[in-house]
Amino acid sequence: MPTNAEFRQTVYTLMIVASAGLVAGRILSVNFNYEPYLHRDPSVAEDTKREWPKVRPKPMPTFSSNDRSRWATIRVLVDDGTYQIGERTITDPATGAYKDSGITFEEGWGGVDKVMHPETRKFYSSKPPLLPTLLAGEYWLLKQLLGWNFQTHLFAIVRTVLLTVNWLPLILYWVLLARLIDRFGGSDWGRLYALAAGCFGTFLTTFAITLNNHTIAACTGLFALYLAVDLWTDPATQPLWRFALAGLLAAFTAAVELPAMAFLVGLGCLLLWRAPRQTLLGFVPPVLLVVAAGLLTNYLAIGRLTPAYAEVGAKSEWYLYAGSHWLEVPGKEKTGIDFAWKKETRPTYMFHFLFGHHGIFSLSPIFLLSVVGIWLGVRRGLWGESPAPAVIEPDGPSEGETAAAVEPPASVSNPGILERLRGCPYTMIALLTAYLTVVVVGFYLVKTNNYGGWCSGPRWVFWLTPFWLLTMLPAVDWLATRRWGRALALVFLCISVASVSYPAWNPWRMPWIYQWLDAYGLIPY
Secondary structure: OOOHHHHHHHHHHHHHHHHHHHHHHHHOOOOOOOOHHHEOOOOOOOOOOEOOOOOOOOOOOOOOHHHHHHHHHHHHHHHOOOOOOEEEEEEEOOOOEEEEEOHHHOOOOOOOOEEEOOOOOEEEEOOOOHHHHHHHHHHHHHHHHHOOOOOOOHHHHHHHHHHHHHHHHHHHHHHHHHHHHHHHOOOHHHHHHHHHHHHHOOHHHHHHHOOOHHHHHHHHHHHHHHHHHHHHHOHHHOOHHHHHHHHHHHHHHHHHOHHHHHHHHHHHHHHHHHOHHHHHHHHHHHHHHHHHHHHHHHHHHHOOOOOHHHHOOOOOOOOOOOOOOOOOOOOOOOOOHHHHHHOOOHHHHHHHHHOOOOOHHHHOOHHHHHHHHHHHHHHHHHOOOOOOOOOOOOOOOOOOOOOOOOOOOHHHOOOOHHHHHHHOHHHHHHHHHHHHHHHHHHHHHHHOOOOOOOOOOOHHHHHHHHHHHHHOHHHHHHHHOOHHHHHHHHHHHHHHHHHHHOOOOOOOOOOHHHHHHHHOOOOOO
């Protein structure tokens, strides 16, 4: 008979393989589909949606302005040796008439995620250039080794890059996530639930079929955290290269997902307190290297160190040029979710960000368990209790049998808070997650009014997914001992899986809650 640990490993493997197969199949079939419901009904005079194409559109493996902006940069870097994706030529100085040209104005390559240099009138992607620069290296290899280019092998290039940059990291992500869940979980049911949520119930799989920064940041964030657990537990036995790798991964996470700067700072401070010498010698130098790379690529792209993305809320000429999606024209009302702030109050926005049409907890109620888990993890860790209500031995009783909590040795049953924190990596994870949740979610609630545009979920917080999955463990373990608790957790999981599966053909679509409200006329923008 297999032990509990062996059985769990078997189930972990099955879930990871199944999820990997599902994502691989979707990547290998990526193709932009035209949906009739998004286009104008000719029989309805007041319908203001876009017109249905009169001729067959060009087949494209890209989905939205967001990913096309990055693909355009990758293409021009290799094919033309520049970051410039377009240019504006003034055809009549007297009237200001102009003509736009370049890749970003070709069929299937356009979108709103671009800026125009106010002096040179050259267009660039509004996305930070470090990630596209790195991915341009893969396109260069494919072009040199196989002769592929975007004109002749568009679908093959996109699918190959997505497999390497999204799919392969996700497989490693699930493997490491399973190890951490198995290490810190307190029940078989809770462990399997948390990994099932990670494999099937988060938007990382939804967005794995499109080039984006959120999936990558979630993976590299977990990789850095995985290393940090051992660095925190016993830094004296850890080689410097592990500190260096953790610093590199944490810094890269922040470079591709700017709010993750909070993660880099938080993790760096924790490790600096725990192991100051190793952190200064190993962790910090790679961070400086990534910062330098980000500044360099930004300077090479647009001639300055600060990213163009920083101008989005500053009423900058980089964004507010003639013809821009963001430029408001007198007498013409701007509509759509990008301008929701014109029709709703701050409290309404906060509600929809948390519990409404783009709600963290309405679309993914599994993360309600994370909120409870964070509180349990911090409270029990700092006050000397086990992070889980009942920590079952790896080869202990089967599910349903009585399990005794593993008590700490008497010699350390009442250590001070600092000593407890040093010796409890799970409490470190819970504290770090609590800090990240307050800072990141608080920032978007208080300082912005942006839902992330046309997307199927609250994409600004997708990179926090692994942190929330790990911190749900104490709550799930508590529910696992109660029939009603398991039923409630399963309902949460079902809703979460439905939310991430709803836009299976295109992640850059509105969530089901938004579409349901819109069908009843409850979306005013």
